Amino acid sequence: MKVKLLILLFLSTFFYSNSQNTLIGTKAPELNPDKWIYPDGVVTSNETKDFTVVDFWFTKCAPCVATIPELNYLSLQNPNIRFLSITFDNTKIIESFLKKATMYYPIGIDTDRKLIKKFKVSGFPETFIIDKKGIIIWQGHPIHLSSALDKLSKGKQNKSNFELSQKNEWNQQSSYSMNIKEHTLEMGPASSLSIQPFDIMLLNKKVKSILNDFYGINNSRIITSDSLFLEKSYDVQLKLNKKVIDQKNSLDIFRFHYLNSIGLKYEKITKNSLVHELIISDNKKLNTFISNEKYEGTSIRYDNWESKGIKLEKLKSFLENNYNLVVELNDENTNKFNFVLPKNNLKKALLKLENQYGITFLEKNKRTYFYEFKKN
Known part of the structure; x- marks a missing residue:
């Protein structure tokens, strides 16, 4: 009991929470959405798991969608943990979304937001870890979920290959992994940019926006014969191996490999x-x-x-x-x-x-x- 309490206190104070309405240490509401949708290959199971991860999200939330590859990877790497998600999007929206994106865990439809209100979710995405007794022991942004699960696991797994993309097409490197692909989820103007010390994640960011954010190159200073290419949107994720990479180098690695990956080079002229x-x-x-x-x-x-x-x-x-x-x-x-x-x-x-x-x-x-x- 003492060990469990120490884990509870550590997780509740160390990790960022999206919501100011913390439920850590309280009994989790019953997970009974209007309907469960099981993506291809995902089957229902009543098997008892050590923990349950519940992620609240919706399809037009760029930061939510950007973390799906991470959640996919974690669900595969942690068979002792049940992964679930809850959304207020209706069945038609989710079924359309699943034709373009891969998810490895069930999606609960909560169109009236009954569960969302019970969990006091005030910002998306927001994720919870629930133990076997139904007590919420962690609450925060899913980008920090991997660290939280590491603290809970009995033995850390070898993470040298890093997280998978939605299509599981990561370019494996000894010190980093980087995945770049054209955005295909048709999210309109919704986009996401997250820069962590060892993790850079972009969703639906245009080339011209990336040039501005990461290279300090403004639109009016760009000369190109293909201006339409600047309007293309990309999803990008870079993960660094903490053991061999200095976090100060993360932006340099991103800048170098991003341009190479999309086939661009530039020269400063007057x-x-x-x-x-x-x-x-x-x-x-x-x-x-x-x-x-x-x-x-x-x-x-x-x-x-x-x-x-x-x-x-x-x-x-x-x-x-x-x-x-x-x-x-x-x-x-x-x-x-x-x-x-x-x-x-x-x-x-x-x-x-x-x-x-x-x-x-x-x-x-x-x-x-x-x-x-x-x-x-």
């Missing part, structure tokens, strides 16, 4: 172009928007781009990515600011920057840098 030089014309106006935010962040809210605690370099990136302007900074202002700008109207955005923020632009034809992309 050429003449129309450039918008960003000039602070009224420091007093701009300084009223200096931010005290501890962390920077940007979001799209209605038709506006909203940012908090960002430097002017981030404003430059927004203008280059969203409006395809080539922007240069002529000011070394290191303050952080809050901005709210129209996302779909360049004229209004420039007027607001001038009238409200005291920022103007001087148009010049001059030499500046670009990134020329070619197929390998």
Whole structure:
């Protein structure tokens, strides 16, 4: 009993939980959704298991779908554990989804969200581990589930091959594994990006977005003969072997292998172009928007781009990515600011920057840098 209590306390304090409504240490609600759907190859079983893992998700939740390969792998590697999932999507949606994605565990249909409410799920995805006595002993994001299960298992398994993709087509390496494939789940604009020290996971991210996020290359700086290729979306997962890889190298490994895998290379060049030089014309106006935010962040809210605690370099990136302007900074202002700008109207955005923020632009034809992309 003492050992079990120590495990409970460790798991409840060490791992991240999606919900602030922790149920750790309480009796789990009965798992009785409206209907169970069993994907191909998955059969119902009343066999007693050591633990039960329950994952709450839905098909339009990009972070949820991104963790399905991880859950698939864990379900195969842990035959002593029952894996289940619960969704509010209806049967038709799930059956359509299963034609495009592989799942190795049953899906419970909870269209009225009765179980979701009983488990007090306030964010997706959210996962629970339940012991034999029906007590919830862990609650958190499924990306941390593997670590939680390692703590519960009697003996750690050899994880040198790492997790499988949805099609089980991992490129095996001694120090890392990386899977890249075109996105086929048709999730619309929903996408996901997760960067952990030894695990990078992307779902439904466009090439141009990946170039921006991982290479610092903005849209207006890209030269390519195949602009449609920049609109392609990919699912990517990189897993590193902690024993032989320094976490500081994870982004370098991603950058190198991603471009190679999609058949791209680039060269930094200079050429003449129309450039918008960003000039602070009224420091007093701009300084009223200096931010005290501890962390920077940007979001799209209605038709506006909203940012908090960002430097002017981030404003430059927004203008280059969203409006395809080539922007240069002529000011070394290191303050952080809050901005709210129209996302779909360049004229209004420039007027607001001038009238409200005291920022103007001087148009010049001059030499500046670009990134020329070619197929390998």
